[in-house]
Amino acid sequence: MLHLFGLPDLDPCCGFGLGFDRVLLALEAQAGQKVGAEVVPGEISDKPLLAVIPFNIDVQAVLPIVGELRRSGITLSLS
DSSP states (O other): OGGGGTOOOOSSOOOOOOOHHHHHHHHHHHHHTSTTOOSSTTSSOSSOEEEEOOOSSOHHHHHHHHHHHHHTTOEEEEO
C-alpha cells in the first residue's frame, strides 16, 4: 500500500487503526463507573468551554484574546 504514496513497499508490514467511535464508547463506559465523571472535559460544568484553533496565523496574535477570555472566566483550550 505504501506504493500508493510514492514510497517503497516494505515487507513485512503492519498497521494500526483505531475508530473514534470505539474510543468514545470506552470513555463513556469508564465514566459510567465513576460518579460525576466526565467524558469530555467541561461537559458537566455550567461554565462555557471554548477551543481556539488558529489556522494560518501566528499563535502569538491570539494570545491576548485568549488571556482576556480566561480572565473573564471562560475555560479555554488553545491548540
